[in-house]
Amino acid sequence: MTPNVADPVYLNGRYLPLAEAGVSPLDRGFLFGDGVYEVIPVYSRRPFRLDEHLQRLAATLAGVRLADPLLVDGWRDIVFRLIAAAPWEDQSIYLQVTRGVDDKRDHPFPPASVSPTVFAFASPLVTAPAELRVTGVAAITVPDLRWSRCDLKVISLLANVLARQQAVDQGCAEALLIRDGTLKEGTASNIFVVKNGVLLAPPKTQLMLPGITYDVILELAAAHHQAVAVREIAEAELRAADEIWMASSTKEVLAITTLDGQAVGNGRPGPLGERMWQWYQDFKTTVMRKT
Incomplete structure (x- = not known):
């Protein structure tokens, strides 16, 4: 066990x-x-939207032509056993499947007799500290150089890694990916923009990962009658935004207050972002911790 990975982990049918x-x-x-992976947030030892996460895992496996090595009940058993064994109330469950171990290095798929490698573990779910919520974070924009099935x-995340490190090298928290003049997402987050009181969200396409937190934010906006437009967001609109947020299960709703060295809006977290963060906390208390 390490401070960030609990014992036991799961590997190919064994807990060790x-x-x-x-x-x-x-x-x-x-x-x-x-290979492919999935990350499932856990609140008060309850996995959030487990079925949706497993559906996304199944869709990714199908997308890369990798047979799902387990039935849904098998995945659920692994998730719940890891949750029960870990010391934290709030956790992040990581699932990974690779195409397995061949007897050589060769690009074509190995024989059908080669079994996938399945690995899973629990980590603590750590959200953004309060001081970052007060100030917001800085981000940069970078060209989206990833492949076209985002x-x-x-697990092939080298383009994301390099973009995120470019942000870190400049003292920033995230890199926003721009392709063909439009915003797609962050390296490890979905991005939302506010302009003139309207919440703008990039559409789900093959060029963006369909985030579970992304869905929650749009659901909360609808529940609170917040105006929303799901459409392509031009780079010029991004730079003229009143507010920009990054969103994920760990970042939740976190304001980006500086973009490429320029203030976003007045350089402080904006009012709609503050409301959405509170709606998210209320949802976490009333739904995520009870389902």
């Missing part, structure tokens, strides 16, 4: 200490990044 878990260097996840949650 992290220190004893090992994967062959010929695993295609290691050699090619040939809707698939695959």
